[in-house]
Amino acid sequence: MGDPLIELRDVQRRYTLGDVEVRALDGVSLDIASGEFVAIMGASGSGKSTMMNLIGCLDRPTGGTYRLNGSDVAGFSRADLAHLRNKTLGFVFQNFNLLARTSAVENVELPLLYAGVKSKERRARAMEALARVGLADRFEHESTQLSGGQQQRVAIARALVNRPAVLLADEPTGALDSKTSVEVMKLLEELGSSGITVILVTHAADVAAHARRVIVMRDGKVITDGPAEKVVKS
Numbered sequence: 438m439g440d441p442l443i444e445l446r447d448v449q450r451r452y453t454l455g456d457v458e459v460r461a462l463d464g465v466s467l468d469i470a471s472g473e474f475v476a477i478m479g480a481s482g483s484g485k486s487t488m489m490n491l492i493g494c495l496d497r498p499t500g501g502t503y504r505l506n507g508s509d510v511a512g513f514s515r516a517d518l519a520h521l522r523n524k525t526l527g528f529v530f531q532n533f534n535l536l537a538r539t540s541a542v543e544n545v546e547l548p549l550l551y552a553g554v555k556s557k558e559r560r561a562r563a564m565e566a567l568a569r570v571g572l573a574d575r576f577e578h579e580s581t582q583l584s585g586g587q588q589q590r591v592a593i594a595r596a597l598v599n600r601p602a603v604l605l606a607d608e609p610t611g612a613l614d615s616k617t618s619v620e621v622m623k624l625l626e627e628l629g630s631s632g633i634t635v636i637l638v639t640h641a642a643d644v645a646a647h648a649r650r651v652i653v654m655r656d657g658k659v660i661t662d663g664p665a666e667k668v669v670k671s
Contacts, residue, residue, distance in 0.1 A: 441468035449500035461487040463657035474629030476637045476648035484657040527596030527604045531611035533588045535580040542576040545595045566594035586617035603634045622647040
């Protein structure tokens, strides 16, 4: 096996809250290989969202090292990090973050617009991404005309449109009913099987069970890391 795509070594994230030092991450070391589907699970305050923010280059560690595809992220400028987020990382959030009164295809085109991609190619790639998530027939629908599950599929298409190596999903089923949640997780499973590295943050064991590997966090530390069928009890 080659070098890991994501490599964390003794990573720490500390901040001060009044007179108290909070250790949101407290010496985390782990590797994630290209093409893995990993769930990071834990209760509120466990450090899972901080881990997601660091892996997604939305925050920097206060100690330890984080290497992404062999490069030490600590040496990246803000412009480098912005470029990395746009080209290598795709983000999916709990509340979809779609623009209202804007069509599905226009929402999906946004990252390409920021990247300076020309109109014709933007539209073609956005349509390709919508087809990939099963919404080719809804491309003209505005956000308010779509169900919650369809909105999350648009958000996933938007995350995929720049063809990222890593898809980061932060509680992607948190605003969905149970049936729609299963449909969205099946889609993430399919994407994981296609070669994209999928990293999912969740507090729910039934959601984490869709991943192939589950990392359980508590008090800023990894307490369990293994195959989903062993970590998540049915």
